[in-house]
Amino acid sequence: MIKGVLIDYGGTIDTNGLHWGSVLWSAYQKFESGITKEEFSKAYSFGERSLAINPIIKPSHSFYDTLELKVEQQFQFLKDNGSELPAELIKAIAKECNDFALETVRKAKPVLQELASQYPVILVSNFYGNINRVLEVFEIESFFQEIVESAVVKVRKPDPKIYQLGVEALGLKPEECVVIGDSFTKDIVPAKTIGCKAIWINVAGWEDTTVNHEGPYQADAEIKDFSQVPGIINQLNK
Structure with a gap:
């Protein structure tokens, strides 16, 4: 039993x-980022490693905060690899994904x-x-x-x-x-x-x-x- x-x-x-990779990728597509799925996948993996290794996220951070920091790491990776995106997209993508999570929860x-x-x-x-x-x-x-x-x-x-x-x-x-x-x-x-x-x-x-x-x-x-x-x-x- x-x-x-x-x-x-x-x-x-x-x-x-x-998978959160799929959720975030859908948001990138919605806001017409122009990034390929392969580029995003590499940026996503980089962001996950970075947040796991470095004390970027604090105990007081909400899920929206977490998403914003996660997307910031992805954008930095993309910029470092020649694909700079408008900074205002960070908040837009984070909000889109947070709203999805709120409804699912x-x-x-x-x-x-x-x-x-x-x-x-x-x-x-x-x-x-x-x-x-x-x-x-x-x-x-x-x-x-x-x-x-x-x-x-x-x-x-x-x-x-x-x-x-x-x-x-x-x-x-x-x-x-x-x-x-x-x-x-x-x-x-x-x-x-x-x-x-x-x-x-x-x-x-x-x-x-x-x-x-x-x-x-x-x-x-x-x-x-x-x-x-x-x-x-x-x-x-x-």
Whole structure:
């Protein structure tokens, strides 16, 4: 029986399975940046590494602040590589993506509320040290019994240890826990590695990778919408 729930944040709760690379790329296209997808992909990867390594994002930063800083890093990379964009696009892209996240989180709230009413719920996220502020602004912090954030615990997905910390916070056995996430390699594989059940929100990845969806790392269920989670957990418990 499933007695506890571990949920990924980015790409799961805030985009309903869409990779943030896809969300940001759509905004670049909407505002006619003129950047190719290959150029954006390189800028996106650079920005993610930069924010993970450097203390650019502070605990007080909201999700909009995070997006603005993220896009600033991308624009700097593009400028350094010969593709300078108008500075005013930074705020426009950040707002577009933040509005998308706000609406997606609004739809996710009733699902989180239902889960939290039935199970202890832990958030497990690769984030920048400000996830508590993000959850507070989006008004969903009360649904989580505890937060396991990579910048705080100094362990990042796909290292299974970060999910092990979540299981330990629940005080349950791994087989009594289910992990919900959008990334096969960063959520499903580490979840199955430590013995948890796993629900994969398989909507849209970003990089083309070949992964083995079968064998020991096969998800216990695949879904296309976060709203399906409570029903799937009920099915797994039958």
